[in-house]
Amino acid sequence: MKPSLKTIAEQAGVSKTTVSFVLNGRGEEKHISTETQRRILETAHRLNYQPNHLARSLSTGRSYTIGFVVPDISNPFFGKIARLVEAYAEELGYSVMVASTGERADKERMILEAFKNRQIDGVVLAPSSGESIKYTSDMPLVCFDRVFSKETGNTVDVNNQETAFLLTERLINKGHRRIALISLSSFLPNIAARIKGYQEALEKNNLNLDERLIKDIDEKEKNRDVVAAVSELLAMEEPPTGFLFLNNVLAAQGIWTINQLFPHLADSLHFASFDNLDLFDFALPKVTSALQPSERIAQESVKMLMHQIEHRHAMNGVCFSTTIIDR
Structure with missing residues (x-):
């Protein structure tokens, strides 16, 4: 049998009116404390209370x-x-x-x-x-x-520019002087900020920005494009030994590319990735990552x-x- 508002109110130690306000999404409006709202919602869930959504919508306009x-x-x-x-x-x-x-x-x-x-x-x-x-x-x-x-x-938002700066600097501190950037469309504000962070880290550490080390990936063809970009970079006369990937999907495809096509380089390269994957804990090349909250x-x-x-x-x-x- 469906529990009544009275039953919920009694078990939560509040009035029926308070229960009604909270279950109708008006707790904030009525200045009901977060703790009281939580207690009411937990009680309703425990009693398997199922609201009448149609009646609720008609009465509140939501x-x-x-x-x-x-x-x-x-x-x-x-x-x-x-x-x-x-x-x-x-x-x-x-x-x-x-x-x-x-x-x-x-x-x-x-x-x-x-x-x-x-x-x-x-x-x-x-x-x-x-x-x-x-x-x-x-x-x-x-x-x-x-x-x-x-x-x-x-x-x-998150601190995109600062994070990309820190990731690039970690690669530099590990001894890498040729660092590639695997990027996405730079018109997106978060991607533009990450690119700027990469550039600032190179400048601060007196490393020249080599435009040939920056590869833009087509979102629709990212798997194919990452393979092509990494292969082209590693074929350079002075190939990069560090790679900054601007999201975890690109980094995962980069790991696949190295292990499938260049396994002999897996121990000598180091990746950095914006955002994290569990895969990075045991992957080669090793991946320094930025975990978003x-x-x-x-x-x-x-x-x-x-x-x-x-x-x-x-x-x-x-x-x-x-x-x-x-x-």
Whole structure:
């Protein structure tokens, strides 16, 4: 039998009205403490309380659904963030609709328009372009990973430039003087910042920037392009011995390339990667990586979105530091 609000209230030690506010997503609006909200939600979950979503939506004017839109949900970084966003949103009584854009601005716009037509309450977005954000002007939005503008607030970012600088310098400190950069489209703000960090590290350590060591990878053909780029670099008269990959998917393909085509070089090369994979713990070449704080990114994204849904105004953006894992 479905538990009543009275039963939940009694077991949580609060009033029925407080339970109603929390289960209808109005806890913040009514200034109910985070601890009290947590206790009510845990009690409701333990008692297997199933809300009447239709009645709830009619009474509050909300769908209690948010969107999560990223370029590629199969990317381990985005997949982990998706699972965490779903968990945090579920604690607040929201479900999550997930979509991938394939780095296509036109598809991103279609997805955002479809979400608006379904009257979802807001979106957590890793945008493929700054243009797409215009289509969400009347819908709560939080941008993470790719921050095209910090002026509007509601952004969750990491210290991309500093991290790329530190990764490049780790390779330099290990004795590498020829360091290749395996990059993606530099029009993305996070990628542009990482490229700048790489360049600054070379300059600080009095190493010349050799444009031939920088390879741009096509997102749609990344597996093929990484193989071609690494092979071309290693065929140079003075080949690089260090490689900085600007995301973990590129680094994983680089590891495959070395082990399949150049296994005799696996011990002499050293990789650095933005973001981490468990694979890096036992892979050759060794990989120094930057771990992004996935839990904090997901939690802050949900927190910002819920604040905007409740209060209809933005919070200040945040920028988290990464953790360098030296191998």
